[in-house]
Amino acid sequence: MDVGTDRSITLEHIEQLIALCPIAIVDVDASQRVRYCNPAFEHLFGYGTGEPLNRTLESLVGVKENDALHLTLQTHRKDQTSLELELDVIPKRGTGRSAGYWGIFQDVTAQRHAEATLSKVTQTMIEAQERERFRIAKELHDDVAQGLTVLHLGMERLKTCVPSAGTGFTEQLEKLQAEAKRISISVRTLSFDLDVPTLGLLAIDRALERLCDDVMARRGIKIQCTISHLPRSVPPDVALVLFRVVQDALNLPDHTGTDPARLALTGAPGAIHLNIRDLGRVRIDESDAGLRLLKMRERVAMVYGTFAIASPSEQETEIEIRIPVAGN
Numbered sequence: 519m520d521v522g523t524d525r526s527i528t529l530e531h532i533e534q535l536i537a538l539c540p541i542a543i544v545d546v547d548a549s550q551r552v553r554y555c556n557p558a559f560e561h562l563f564g565y566g567t568g569e570p571l572n573r574t575l576e577s578l579v580g581v582k583e584n585d586a587l588h589l590t591l592q593t594h595r596k597d598q599t600s601l602e603l604e605l606d607v608i609p610k611r612g613t614g615r616s617a618g619y620w621g622i623f624q625d626v627t628a629q630r631h632a633e634a635t636l637s638k639v640t641q642t643m644i645e646a647q648e649r650e651r652f653r654i655a656k657e658l659h660d661d662v663a664q665g666l667t668v669l670h671l672g673m674e675r676l677k678t679c680v681p682s683a684g685t686g687f688t689e690q691l692e693k694l695q696a697e698a699k700r701i702s703i704s705v706r707t708l709s710f711d712l713d714v715p716t717l718g719l720l721a722i723d724r725a726l727e728r729l730c731d732d733v734m735a736r737r738g739i740k741i742q743c744t745i746s747h748l749p750r751s752v753p754p755d756v757a758l759v760l761f762r763v764v765q766d767a768l769n770l771p772d773h774t775g776t777d778p779a780r781l782a783l784t785g786a787p788g789a790i791h792l793n794i795r796d797l798g799r800v801r802i803d804e805s806d807a808g809l810r811l812l813k814m815r816e817r818v819a820m821v822y823g824t825f826a827i828a829s830p831s832e833q834e835t836e837i838e839i840r841i842p843v844a845g846n
Contacts, residue, residue, distance in 0.1 A: 542623035548616065550574050550583060562625060564596040575621070581605065590626075602627045640816040648758075658705050666702040670695055707736070722757040723748055726764055726783065733768045740778030741768065747785035749843060756841055759817045760792060766810045767794045767837060785843075792839040811837075 536543050542559035544552055552570045560567060563579055575581040579601075580593045589605040604624045611617040673695045677688060717725050723745040730741045752760075760783070768779060782793040814837070815825040823841035 542625075544570070544575070544621045544623070545618070546575060546621060547618045552578065553618070559623065562595075562601075562623060564599070600627075601625060602630045637816055637819060640813070641820050644813060644817060644820070658708060662705050666698055666705065670698045670702065673698065707732075717754070717757055717761060721748075722752050722760055723783070725757075725761055726781070729761065729765060730768070730781065737769075739768075741781060742778045743781045743783075745783045748783065748790065749785055752790070753821075753843065756790065756821050756843060759821050759823070759841065760790070762817055763792065763814045763837075763839065764794070766814050767797060770797055770807045770810060788842060788844075790841045790843050792841075793836070794839075795834065795836040797835045797837070 536556050539556060540558050542562040543556045544559050545554035547553040551572050551574055555570050557567070559565075560570065563570070565578070570578050576583070579595075581589075581591060587607045587609075589607075591601075591603045591605055593601050593603060595601060602625075604626055606622045606624075608620040608622070609617065610619055673691055677691055720728070726745065727743060730743045733739065734741055764781060768781075777796050779797055780793075780795045782791075784791045784793075811827065815827075818825040818839055818841065821841050823839055826838045828836045828838070
């Protein structure tokens with residue numbers, strides 16, 4: 519069997535594979551018209567056998583010409599039913615799509631709907647969590663913390679009311695005072711973590727600087743915080759998202775490296791950018807760190823921002839956030 523025969527059989531097998539493939543595939547020629555499409559393409563877009571041939575993709579499914587090799591599309595079937603698709607383009611020559619190309623369509627409509635539903639549920643959960651945070655923080659501050667303060671003052675008065683008490687009694691009383699003070703500080707810290715009263719008093723830049731100082735003192739990690747060009751007024755919902763995202767990022771359990779975590783918050787025309795890097799190796803999964811990242815992403819989506827996570831190396835994670843701000 520010669521090479522030509524081998525090649526003919528191989529091409530025949532490839533054509534059979536494309537015809538049987540459950541993924542929609544189309545062959546577009548240099549005039550940007552459909553030269554061939556497999557049954558999966560016809561089924562996906564609701565066309566009859568051979569009906570798409572010699573027509574442009576724009577006339578068939580609303581796909582306009584451009585030079586991108588990967589596209590996410592919102593388009594429609596023949597009956598105008600909406601579709602969400604991903605299109606991968608394979609040019610027939612290295613010169614690009616002008617000489618014709620193969621297009622591979624994947625229907626991601628159900629996936630996108632599921633993602634939207636999950637996002638809505640997660641955002642509802644976050645909103646409920648914020649309300650519960652506020653309630654618990656208020657109870658801790660108004661009841662537990664104040665009660666501990668009263669207890670501390672009562673023990674101080676007791677020392678003066680029992681002047682004849684022995685040294686041992688006084689020492690025990692002082693130890694109890696110290697313990698009550700420690701618990702009071704812990705309760706106030708927990709109340710601060712749950713609610714963010716500083717955002718009502720301080721601008722977001724000062725609130726974040728205070729948060730970084732607190733995390734460094736409690737966890738013993740180094741943080742480099744750089745804040746510049748923020749607008750005079752940041753909307754309260756955006757400020758809360760920024761604060762919570764930084765709070766969750768700095769409390770990721772996987773941050774164990776010796777290098778400092780780096781935080782950069784920058785204002786730009788129409789947006790605020792937040793970059794957090796050197797967090798250790800974390801990813802979105804079922805771990806505590808992964809769920810924190812998922813929650814951070816959904817918080818950003820609540821204010822119409824974008825959230826990107828990258829791993830420049832196996833030991834590093836970088837988070838890049840952009841939040842639109844009107845009038846900035």
